[in-house]
Amino acid sequence: MGQILEIKCHNCSEIKHISVGGGMEFSITKIYHCPICEFLKTQEFYDYSNPFNAYYDENKPSNMQDLLNAKQMCPKCKLEKKDTVLNAIHENDIESLKCYQCKKKELKISIVGHWD
Ligand SMILES: [Zn+2]
Numbered sequence: 012m013g014q015i016l017e018i019k020c021h022n023c024s025e026i027k028h029i030s031v032g033g034g035m036e037f038s039i040t041k042i043y044h045c046p047i048c049e050f051l052k053t054q055e056f057y058d059y060s061n062p063f064n065a066y067y068d069e070n071k072p073s074n075m076q077d078l079l080n081a082k083q084m085c086p087k088c089k090l091e092k093k094d095t096v097l098n099a100i101h102e103n104d105i106e107s108l109k110c111y112q113c114k115k116k117e118l119k120i121s122i123v124g125h126w127d
């Protein structure tokens with residue numbers, strides 16, 4: 012179970028949907044934000060050492076913490092040959108960010124659905 016969030020810019024009407032939450036112990040979704048180009052993305056992480064995971068593998072050591080702490084590079088900046096490390100943010104932080112299209116601070120967030 013998780014939520015689908017709609018991030019809408021009230022200046023340029025750009026809309027982006029992201030899925031957050033999870034609730035399942037073996038999957039964690041993190042939100043990342045680029046401090047340079049304002050790119051936003053979500054990344055899901057799966058813990059294969061958790062017996063509740065359908066792909067559970069008892070021989071696999073848990074590297075969940077390593078995965079969660081691993082640096083995420085911005086794919087947009089990469090196109091311009093810049094290596095920018097994305098910041099992990101909380102969904103509550105989104106409204107204080109600038110729009111990735113028009114760079115205005117007009118983002119509003121709302122819950123538009125649920126998934127499981
Ligand atoms: Zn905008």
Ligand SMILES: [Zn+2]
Nearest residue numbers: 045048085088
């Ligand atoms: Zn970037």
